[in-house]
Amino acid sequence: xxxxxxxxxxxxxxxxxxxxxxxxxxxxxxxxxxxxxxxxxxxxxxxxxxxxxxxxxxxxxxxxxxxxxxxxxxxxxxxxxxxxxxxxxxxxxxxxxxxxxxxxxxxxxxxxxxxxxxxxxxxxxxxxxxxxxxxxxxxxxxxxxxxxxxxxxxxxxxxxxxxxxxxxxxxxxxxxxxxxxxxxxxxxxxxxxxxxxxxxxxxxxxxxxxx
Amino acid sequence: xxxxxxxxxxxxxxxxxxxxxxxxxxxxxxxxxxxxxxxxxxxxxxxxxxxxxxxxxxxxxxxxxxxxxxxxxxxxxxxxxxxxxxxxxxxxxxxxxxxxxxxxxxxxxxxxxxxxxxxxxxxxxxxxxxxxxxxxxxxxxxxxxxxxxxxxxxxxxxxxxxxxxxxxxxxxxxxxxxxxxxxxxxxxxxxxxxxxxxxxxxxxxxxxxxx
Numbered sequence: 001x002x003x004x005x006x007x008x009x010x011x012x013x014x015x016x017x018x019x020x021x022x023x024x025x026x027x028x029x030x031x032x033x034x035x036x037x038x039x040x041x042x043x044x045x046x047x048x049x050x051x052x053x054x055x056x057x058x059x060x061x062x063x064x065x066x067x068x069x070x071x072x073x074x075x076x077x078x079x080x081x082x083x084x085x086x087x088x089x090x091x092x093x094x095x096x097x098x099x100x101x102x103x104x105x106x107x108x109x110x111x112x113x114x115x116x117x118x119x120x121x122x123x124x125x126x127x128x129x130x131x132x133x134x135x136x137x138x139x140x141x142x143x144x145x146x147x148x149x150x151x152x153x154x155x156x157x158x159x160x161x162x163x164x165x166x167x168x169x170x171x172x173x174x175x176x177x178x179x180x181x182x183x184x185x186x187x188x189x190x191x192x193x194x195x196x197x198x199x200x201x202x203x204x205x206x207x208x209x210x211x
Numbered sequence: 212x213x214x215x216x217x218x219x220x221x222x223x224x225x226x227x228x229x230x231x232x233x234x235x236x237x238x239x240x241x242x243x244x245x246x247x248x249x250x251x252x253x254x255x256x257x258x259x260x261x262x263x264x265x266x267x268x269x270x271x272x273x274x275x276x277x278x279x280x281x282x283x284x285x286x287x288x289x290x291x292x293x294x295x296x297x298x299x300x301x302x303x304x305x306x307x308x309x310x311x312x313x314x315x316x317x318x319x320x321x322x323x324x325x326x327x328x329x330x331x332x333x334x335x336x337x338x339x340x341x342x343x344x345x346x347x348x349x350x351x352x353x354x355x356x357x358x359x360x361x362x363x364x365x366x367x368x369x370x371x372x373x374x375x376x377x378x379x380x381x382x383x384x385x386x387x388x389x390x391x392x393x394x395x396x397x398x399x400x401x402x403x404x405x406x407x408x409x410x411x412x413x414x415x416x417x418x419x420x421x422x
Contacts (some may be wrong), residue, residue: 043342044259076373088237091417127341130334130391158396165388166408173384177376180341181350185369186376197377197421201412210408 003066030068033058037069038079038124046076079124080138086118100155102203106195109171113179123180126172143168154204166205175200241279244269247289248280249335257287257343289348290335297329309364315412319408320382324390334391337383354379364417377416385409 036057040049051072069075071116089108096104112118129139144164154160177183178194189197204210247268251260262283266273281284300319305373307315323329341352355375388394389405400408415421 045254045256048255048259121376123341126387127338129337132386136392137315138312140394143394162396162400162408168394169384169388169397169409170381170412171384173380173382173385176337176341176383176387177380181337181347183351183354183376183379185373186380189373189410193422197373198380200415201381204411205408211404 015095026068029058029060029064033060033065033068033075034079035120037075038120041076041079042124042127046072046128051075067147073175074130076135078122078133080128080135082142083115083117084106085115086121089118098207099203101136101153101206102199102201103195105167105202105206106174106199110176110194112189113175119179122175126176126180162210163205166210168196169200170201170205237279240269240271240275244271244276244279244286245290246331249331250285252287252290253335253338257283257339257346259422262286274366286392287339287343287346291346293330293353294326294328294332296326297323297332309418310414312364312417313410313412314406316378316382316413316417317385317410318402320386321402324386330390333386337387337391373421374416377421378413381409381412381416 002133033054037049037054040057044053049072051065054063054075055065058065065075067076089111093104093108094101113122124170125135125139125142129135142159154163174186174194178186178189186194243266248260248265251265251268255264262276262281263273265286266276269276273323276286277323280289302348304315305312324333336350336353340346355372363371365374385397385405389397389400397405
């Protein structure tokens with residue numbers, strides 16, 4: 001169950017019951033701390049982020065942040081856990097027959113960046129990775145093992161890695177341009193227009209000639 | 212003359228003369244402040260960066276930063292001036308006949324990210340833009356007017372904008388993956404391998420069917 005599912009359930013229980021136990025409140029506060037922390041790491045980098053500032057942003061005592069997440073390194077690790085809904089969507093997309101993977105991977109990218117939980121994670125990941133070596137390692141591992149891991153593309157493992165890195169370069173660049181930087185008209189194209197424009201690029205990286 | 216040209220000339224004069232005037236020292240210090248500021252804005256964001264920290268990083272008095280560049284906003288603007296050598300390279304690439312633009316634009320992207328001055332600028336631009344609205348406006352303007360401005364592609368202005376935004380999405384995603392995040396094997400592919408893999412994507416965005 002994802003953190004946001006947990007929060008939704010907690011608030012559903014709350015409205016049913018009106019006497020939330022500590023477990024419910026913990027879920028709400030933990031989710032709020034995590035959301036603030038993701039924004040902070042993305043905006044200010046690892047060095048520029050303090051537990052104190054995160055606590056202030058989440059309107060909780062710094063001691064509670066330490067209590068829930070441990071130190072700053074552990075908190076960053078919690079921020080960079082792939083949301084389960086996102087991982088499931090990607091896994092499912094990779095079940096698509098190879099000839100339709102271009103469309104499927106563009107579609108799942110748009111679904112993830114339109115999901116608040118997944119997009120907060122993705123934004124924190126790509127921005128923190130830009131100036132934090134450990135997060136960069138994590139991002140590389142994520143691309144190779146989780147985002148592209150289920151892939152059975154290419155003629156061998158090296159070819160699969162090459163294709164996966166090219167797919168990642170277009171999908172991440174597309175997502176940054178559309179969702180982070182807001183480059184027009186990419187930012188306001190319909191999903192169908194995006195699929196028609198970017199899908200064939202991904203399809204060629206899946207099974208086209210690259211040399 | 213670019214800042215780094217100025218610095219090279221200043222240090223050439225220095226070795227000829229051994230009695231550098233204040234103008235030479237100014238060029239060296241100004242370039243050093245600018246380099247530190249670019250890294251700081253990229254790593255810590257606009258909010259997370261102080262003139263004091265930049266001065267410390269450049270080993271100068273904060274008063275000197277104010278004296279050379281004015282306030283923090285003006286300093287960021289100075290950081291985000293397109294290096295002339297980079298602008299010239301891009302202009303030249305766009306002179307390429309349409310049928311070879313895919314290769315030319317991938318090649319010029321690699322040239323710019325391999326040039327320390329241009330890549331420091333690009334890195335500061337894309338990272339600061341991720342969490343600073345004014346820089347985002349600047350990045351969008353840059354893509355539309357300078358990086359893609361000389362373009363005479365597409366059937367009309369709207370089509371040209373659409374193609375330019377798609378080209379930018381792939382070239383920026385490629386550059387982030389190769390030079391910022393170090394995603395393998397993209398990060399260690401030869402220039403020729405990159406051109407063979409990514410060139411056709413760009414070529415299709417230049418003159419292929421997108422719907």
